Amino acid sequence: GRLPRPLGAGEQKLSAGVHVLDLVSREQGRPGYAQLPRIAVTLPSGWFNYNGWAVNDGGPLGLAFWDVAQVYPTGCRWQGKPMIDPGRTVDGLARVLAARPLRHASRPTDVVLAGFRGKYLRWSVPSKINFSRCGQGYFESWRGRGWATDRWQQGPGQVDLLWILDVEGHRLVIDANYMPSATRKQRDELERIVHSIKFLSPEGRRT
Numbered sequence: 001g002r003l004p005r006p007l008g009a010g011e012q013k014l015s016a017g018v019h020v021l022d023l024v025s026r027e028q029g030r031p032g033y034a035q036l037p038r039i040a041v042t043l044p045s046g047w048f049n050y051n052g053w054a055v056n057d058g059g060p061l062g063l064a065f066w067d068v069a070q071v072y073p074t075g076c077r078w079q080g081k082p083m084i085d086p087g088r089t090v091d092g093l094a095r096v097l098a099a100r101p102l103r104h105a106s107r108p109t110d111v112v113l114a115g116f117r118g119k120y121l122r123w124s125v126p127s128k129i130n131f132s133r134c135g136q137g138y139f140e141s142w143r144g145r146g147w148a149t150d151r152w153q154q155g156p157g158q159v160d161l162l163w164i165l166d167v168e169g170h171r172l173v174i175d176a177n178y179m180p181s182a183t184r185k186q187r188d189e190l191e192r193i194v195h196s197i198k199f200l201s202p203e204g205r206r207t
Contacts, residue, residue, distance in 0.1 A: 003200070006038060007052040014055070016045040020200070023065055026052040026147035036170050039065065042196035044189060053147045060179035061190050066148060068173050071096050072140040075103065075125065075153065079135035083143065090164050090171055094119040097142075097162065102126055111163060113174065114197045118165035127157035127180060155179055161190075167199060 006022035007014075021039045047057050054064035070083035071093075086096040094108035103123040111120035131139050141151040141160075153160075157180035165172050176194045178187055 003040060007049045007055075009051050010049065011051070012049045014043055014047050014049055016043060018042050019049075019055070021052060021065065023053055023067075023147050036167060036172065037199040037201060040198045040200055041193060043193060051147075057186075057189075059186075060182040061186055062154075062175075062177045063190070063193060064148070064151075064175045064177075066142070066144045066151060066173040066175060067146045067171070068093055068142045068151075069145040070143045071100070072142060074101050075139045075141065076129065076131075076134035078138075078140045088171060090118050090166050093171065093173070094121060094164050097121060097123065097164075102129075108164075113163050113165060113194070114199050116165045116167050116199065118163055120161075120163050122159060122161050124159045125153045125156055129156050131156070151175070161194070163194070 003018060003020050006020045006025060008026075018040050021041065023039070024036050041055070041063070043055060047055050050056055050064070054062065056062040068086065071086055072078045073081045073084055084096055086093040097103075098105040098108050098121055100123070102125075105123040106121045108119040108121045111118055125139055129139065131137055138152045141153060143150055154177075159178055159180075161176040163174040165174065174194065174197070176190050178190055182190075
């Protein structure tokens with residue numbers, strides 16, 4: 001069947017079913033990828049669009065797509081410290097993220113998602129940290145280029161499941177995140193959504 005039009009700006013409640021993200025069209029004038037396939041994702045009811053490049057359940061779960069440009073050297077006391085350039089490879093970014101302090105990152109492992117190879121790791125925010133003691137009250141992760149500028153974390157104990165993929169020569173990070181309040185059922189839902197992801201060819205056909 002025909003796919004819906006890609007999600008645009010704003011934060012709308014979404015119906016259950018397949019939704020399409022066209023990250024390149026959400027660039028907002030910041031240079032990013034020239035080419036990146038559209039993404040189809042299957043959501044249960046109760047999820048929301050976030051500006052056409054992320055979705056969330058209005059509660060503890062979120063899923064976002066990033067072109068990571070630079071990594072903050074540390075999450076909390078980041079102000080005045082130089083950003084880290086991870087280069088443009090999957091392995092380079094995985095190595096930089098895994099080495100960050102306070103994040104308890106897992107060892108990056110080889111992964112295939114939606115037909116594309118990359119690395120997978122999970123990292124988290126310390127559960128007993130007071131964000132008000134961090135620079136400007138933010139616990140930071142990375143800066144993006146293109147459609148999304150800055151990844152800061154939403155609260156103590158937040159976990160990010162990161163798939164760093166090489167999509168037709170472009171590095172794309174899929175960040176599936178949940179707060180510590182998420183139940184096992186909710187975490188399973190998040191994983192199902194990630195594994196529903198399909199990359200579409202330019203004509204909208206499934207590759």
